[in-house]
Amino acid sequence: MHQPPSPYRQLAYALDPVLWAQEVLGFEADDWQKVLLRTSERQAILNNSRQSGKSVVCAIKGLHKAIFSPDSLVLLVSPSLRQSKELFGKVTGFLKSLQPAQILEEDNRLSCTLENGSRICSLPGDPKNIRGFSAPAMILEDESAWVSDELFGAIKPMLAVSRGQLILMSTPFGRRGHFFDTWQSGGDAWQRISVPATDCPRISKEFLDQERASMSEWRFRQEYMCEFVETVDQIFSYDVIRAAFDPAVTPLFSSEEIVRMAAGAAA
Numbered sequence: 355m356h357q358p359p360s361p362y363r364q365l366a367y368a369l370d371p372v373l374w375a376q377e378v379l380g381f382e383a384d385d386w387q388k389v390l391l392r393t394s395e396r397q398a399i400l401n402n403s404r405q406s407g408k409s410v411v412c413a414i415k416g417l418h419k420a421i422f423s424p425d426s427l428v429l430l431v432s433p434s435l436r437q438s439k440e441l442f443g444k445v446t447g448f449l450k451s452l453q454p455a456q457i458l459e460e461d462n463r464l465s466c467t468l469e470n471g472s473r474i475c476s477l478p479g480d481p482k483n484i485r486g487f488s489a490p491a492m493i494l495e496d497e498s499a500w501v502s503d504e505l506f507g508a509i510k511p512m513l514a515v516s517r518g519q520l521i522l523m524s525t526p527f528g529r530r531g532h533f534f535d536t537w538q539s540g541g542d543a544w545q546r547i548s549v550p551a552t553d554c555p556r557i558s559k560e561f562l563d564q565e566r567a568s569m570s571e572w573r574f575r576q577e578y579m580c581e582f583v584e585t586v587d588q589i590f591s592y593d594v595i596r597a598a599f600d601p602a603v604t605p606l607f608s609s610e611e612i613v614r615m616a617a618g619a620a621a
């Protein structure tokens with residue numbers, strides 16, 4: 355017969371998601387995952403290598419919030435339906451391993467309500483999906499660099515009211531969009547965590563050497579080394595664009611010329 359944890363242990367689990375993940379889910383977090391699981395900063399941004407363990411820690415952090423803060427709403431945002439299903443699968447996988455069972459109802463394949471009144475919803479990237487929700491306690495955006503800026507724009511006002519926690523996590527994808535802007539210019543309001551593949555215990559040097567040999571250098575730096583590089587389809591470099599709007603820099607082209615050239619290049 356399964357023994358429920360003592361009230362003291364429950365309290366320890368509520369206070370420390372790392373301990374809870376380890377003893378209840380059997381998940382031994384990496385050091386950076388511990389930092390993310392424990393952070394109570396209002397805003398955190400994670401710039402990580404592919405396959406470093408972003409999605410799994412995103413699922414665990416959201417689940418811990420839902421379980422230990424009754425009646426809270428946790429939103430998981432992904433760029434596509436396929437990714438939101440995959441992420442929700444991680445959440446329900448962990449939920450179903452819990453004793454006693456916590457799910458009250460699984461409304462559909464992408465959201466569920468727990469016995470304590472909390473809800474977890476995994477949303478694909480369409481901004482209209484998010485507008486119907488109110489007062490989230492936590493929003494976790496997985497693969498942020500691929501989530502539209504319009505969707506991100508819809509998220510921010512919701513949190514202004516609820517003062518919930520916002521966590522962005524991604525591998526970089528070019529020097530543009532809200533993930534890059536936040537990392538580069540978000541200022542002190544954001545806690546930043548960066549984990550290159552060379553710091554991930556599950557990614558071997560042999561694998562990385564093979565990957566480096568099989569792709570261009572810029573792509574390798576983007577996918578595995580947390581670097582924001584210009585994307586091939588970016589007509590002007592970030593620095594050229596920034597210089598055009600920075601009064602301290604003498605511009606090479608006027609902003610009107612840049613717009614004209616961009617229109618010509620796109621035609």
Ligand SMILES: Nc1ncnc2c1ncn2[C@@H]1O[C@H](COP(=O)(O)OP(=O)(O)O)[C@@H](O)[C@H]1O
Binds near residue numbers: 410
């Ligand atoms: N701390 C960990 N211990 C063991 N396996 C882990 C840990 N973190 C992640 N993994 C495993 O590594 C793989 C990649 O994790 P995932 O979260 O999908 O990475 P990402 O979203 O960064 O690409 C998965 O199989 C996941 O279960």
Ligand SMILES: [Mg+2]
Binds near residue numbers: 409410
């Ligand atoms: Mg992932």
